[in-house]
Amino acid sequence: MRYAIKPLPFTPSKLSGLSEKLLASHYENNYGGAIRRLNAIRGELARLDPAAAPIYAWNGLKLEELIAANSAVLHEIYFDSLGPAADPPADLAAAIARDFGGFAAWRDEFMAMGRALGGGSGWVVLAWSAREERFVNQRASDHTQFLAEGRPILALDMYEHAYHMDYGARTPAYVEAFMRNIDWTKVAQRWRAPAGRAAGVASPKIPVIAPEAFLERFATADGAIILDVRRPPAFTAGADMLRGAVWRNPERLMHYKGRLRPNPQKRKEPEP
Numbered sequence: 607m608r609y610a611i612k613p614l615p616f617t618p619s620k621l622s623g624l625s626e627k628l629l630a631s632h633y634e635n636n637y638g639g640a641i642r643r644l645n646a647i648r649g650e651l652a653r654l655d656p657a658a659a660p661i662y663a664w665n666g667l668k669l670e671e672l673i674a675a676n677s678a679v680l681h682e683i684y685f686d687s688l689g690p691a692a693d694p695p696a697d698l699a700a701a702i703a704r705d706f707g708g709f710a711a712w713r714d715e716f717m718a719m720g721r722a723l724g725g726g727s728g729w730v731v732l733a734w735s736a737r738e739e740r741f742v743n744q745r746a747s748d749h750t751q752f753l754a755e756g757r758p759i760l761a762l763d764m765y766e767h768a769y770h771m772d773y774g775a776r777t778p779a780y781v782e783a784f785m786r787n788i789d790w791t792k793v794a795q796r797w798r799a800p801a802g803r804a805a806g807v808a809s810p811k812i813p814v815i816a817p818e819a820f821l822e823r824f825a826t827a828d829g830a831i832i833l834d835v836r837r838p839p840a841f842t843a844g845a846d847m848l849r850g851a852v853w854r855n856p857e858r859l860m861h862y863k864g865r866l867r868p869n870p871q872k873r874k875e876p877e878p
């Protein structure tokens with residue numbers, strides 16, 4: 607089964623201190639790239655003959671599969687933790703405070719770990735340790751270094767692709783911006799989710815569908831019109847778009863909504 611990309615669970619233009627261009631590039635190139643890589647690797651693995659494939663093929667592909675899978679999951683937690691900022695619910699704040707000697711103490715440690723990864727790369731993760739029955743802040747310098755029985759509920763991406771476009775080498779400012787945009791409501795949902803349930807995206811207010819599933823269901827339907835309504839900066843920064851889609855500026859919807867016609871051949875229609 608193919609690993610499906612999840613929709614971006616927030617409106618990029620609503621975040622503070624993280625540009626739409628940076629977020630679009632991060633989502634499409636790095637998160638999307640991890641998923642495309644994961645699916646390609648699993649395709650290669652499915653073709654391996656267990657009796658005949660060499661050891662290096664198993665070792666190489668299984669390691670790359672782990673890297674891509676962890677990258678995909680951590681990016682989903684990262685993006686799902688961002689949104690219009692919301693304070694932590696009282697029970698989560700109390701649990702974190704209990705384990706770190708205060709919520710501010712947790713925050714200070716988490717941010718210091720993020721700043722310490724500046725100039726390098728990796729993740730800082732707030733995870734629930736089932737073994738110790740407490741929260742831990744965990745550092746990883748690549749996608750494979752994670753607490754074996756930990757359940758990540760908040761992930762700070764310290765790879766350069768997550769901030770360099772906006773902040774250059776000013777990693778402390780990026781860490782501040784990330785902390786400013788945390789939607790703790792969704793972090794709390796991950797904490798409360800039963801073990802084993804996917805680190806999911808909160809229920810969206812509008813119906814959403816992954817691009818692959820959308821194309822399967824609608825791309826060949828008679829009279830289908832696929833509109834790409836990313837805002838201009840995100841569209842310009844994007845490397846690709848759905849097959850058969852046409853771009854239209856979402857801010858001009860009222861000007862063209864009554865004049866839409868199927869036109870699967872054209873990539874970008876002129877503004878009316």
Ligand SMILES: [Fe+2]
Binds near residue numbers: 632637681763765768
């Ligand atoms: Fe990333």
